[in-house]
Amino acid sequence: MYPHEILSLYNLYKLWTNQWRSSSELKQIQEEKLRRLIHHAYRSVPYYRKLMDSAGVKPQDIQGTSGLKLIPTTSKKTLLALPKEEIVSEDFKNERLVTIQSSGSTGCPFSVLFTRQDSRLTWFSFLRAFTANGLNLWDKTLIYTGSFRIPSKKPWFEHLGILRRYYVAIEAEADARVEGILRFNPSVIQGTWGVLLALAKEVTGRSIKDIRTKLIFGYGDTIASSERKFIGDILGGRIVDIYGSGEAGIIAWECGHCPGYHINIDMVIIEFLKDGQDVSPGTAGEIVLTNLHSYAMPLIRYEQQDMGIRSDKKPLCGRGLPLMKSFEGRTDDFVILPTGKAVPPSFFIAVFTPLKDIFQWRVVQESAHKIKVLIVSSKVSSEKIRNIENALKEKLGAEVEITIELVDEIKKDPSGKRRAVVSKVK
Numbered sequence: 001m002y003p004h005e006i007l008s009l010y011n012l013y014k015l016w017t018n019q020w021r022s023s024s025e026l027k028q029i030q031e032e033k034l035r036r037l038i039h040h041a042y043r044s045v046p047y048y049r050k051l052m053d054s055a056g057v058k059p060q061d062i063q064g065t066s067g068l069k070l071i072p073t074t075s076k077k078t079l080l081a082l083p084k085e086e087i088v089s090e091d092f093k094n095e096r097l098v099t100i101q102s103s104g105s106t107g108c109p110f111s112v113l114f115t116r117q118d119s120r121l122t123w124f125s126f127l128r129a130f131t132a133n134g135l136n137l138w139d140k141t142l143i144y145t146g147s148f149r150i151p152s153k154k155p156w157f158e159h160l161g162i163l164r165r166y167y168v169a170i171e172a173e174a175d176a177r178v179e180g181i182l183r184f185n186p187s188v189i190q191g192t193w194g195v196l197l198a199l200a201k202e203v204t205g206r207s208i209k210d211i212r213t214k215l216i217f218g219y220g221d222t223i224a225s226s227e228r229k230f231i232g233d234i235l236g237g238r239i240v241d242i243y244g245s246g247e248a249g250i251i252a253w254e255c256g257h258c259p260g261y262h263i264n265i266d267m268v269i270i271e272f273l274k275d276g277q278d279v280s281p282g283t284a285g286e287i288v289l290t291n292l293h294s295y296a297m298p299l300i301r302y303e304q305q306d307m308g309i310r311s312d313k314k315p316l317c318g319r320g321l322p323l324m325k326s327f328e329g330r331t332d333d334f335v336i337l338p339t340g341k342a343v344p345p346s347f348f349i350a351v352f353t354p355l356k357d358i359f360q361w362r363v364v365q366e367s368a369h370k371i372k373v374l375i376v377s378s379k380v381s382s383e384k385i386r387n388i389e390n391a392l393k394e395k396l397g398a399e400v401e402i403t404i405e406l407v408d409e410i411k412k413d414p415s416g417k418r419r420a421v422v423s424k425v426k
């Protein structure tokens with residue numbers, strides 16, 4: 001075993017035990033990590049040094065979460081407009097970093113860089129939530145994800161039969177998605193709710209009976225309780241909703257006992273704000289995130305662009321990780337093809353997320369045969385536009401007319417929601 005693996009196991013152990021610490025101990029851990037991150041960002045990241053200087057804030061002014069509010073919030077748009085040297089820590093400029101494509105759930109793809117250590121910790125935070133819900137070392141997990149996210153090689157432990165993961169690309173045809181279940185016989189299925197819902201419908205259409213999953217982990221889209229029940233009935237297993245993002249990995253998760261989601265306060269700081277002020281429990285606020293393990297490219301008071309409701313309920317399960325009541329992320333539509341087939345929003349996310357030149361996008365289905373794609377980009381080539389058109393045509397069929405329009409800005413819906421896929425076909 002290499003030294004970094006021993007360190008990883010130690011970190012995994014610490015993270016595992018943290019969940020059972022008292023909330024005051026966890027708060028201490030959180031604030032200690034915050035002080036370290038702020039000093040690091042001020043010393044080695046030009047953007048944060050300038051931001052704090054212009055606000056007249058020194059690292060020593062920030063001793064805890066209340067001091068953190070002295071730093072102005074940062075939007076994705078601000079970070080996207082800056083060169084890498086401004087936002088990546090000088091300490092890691094010569095190191096190999098891990099790039100995570102944030103899903104582009106706002107229709108706005110964004111690459112976040114992590115140190116190897118931080119990226120491993122992010123994975124551990126997923127493992128903590130999954131094992132807390134009953135995942136064991138011998139379980140086989142089937143993951144539905146964008147093909148750009150499928151790793152090219154397996155880690156050593158999977159060769160020993162530990163925490164085995166199998167992948168099916170969400171861009172794959174419905175048949176391939178269903179066959180994934182029959183082929184791998186997974187005990188755990190994981191994917192965005194959009195994909196899981198489509199999968200459950202595909203399984204129903206084929207009258208397949210023998211699906212024996214024990215756990216379904218879903219994330220990424222907002223899911224109605226009736227759809228949740230439907231997925232559970234068809235795919236079997238207990239449903240667990242996860243709130244996470246490419247910028248922070250897992251942020252909050254259900255444990256199966258408590259009303260709401262445990263917030264990983266030993267990994268992140270979450271604020272719920274309205275007009276810049278904390279909202280009271282039970283009221284919806286905009287989520288602002290500080291990722292305490294974002295040393296390569298710090299994210300401090302980052303506008304997550306989701307809404308969430310804080311909770312003042314005490315956990316029933318004995319964990320010290322506090323609860324949030326609910327969150328509302330993306331509420332994208334499915335695109336309904338003339339054949340009646342539904343294409344989940346995650347298909348479009350998989351197409352657009354890897355395209356770095358595209359700042360923002362939205363797919364609008366005007367009618368069964370007509371789709372308009374809006375793109376905000378200053379440098380996308382006509383060749384790339386043709387490629388997008390072809391990728392969409394291949395999936396949606398030749399009978400659907402696709403027009404791509406370059407625009408300066410994509411506005412939020414009047415409801416204030418962000419939607420990347422909007423269908424006017426009901």
Ligand SMILES: [Zn+2]
Nearest residue numbers: 255258315317
């Ligand atoms: Zn709990």
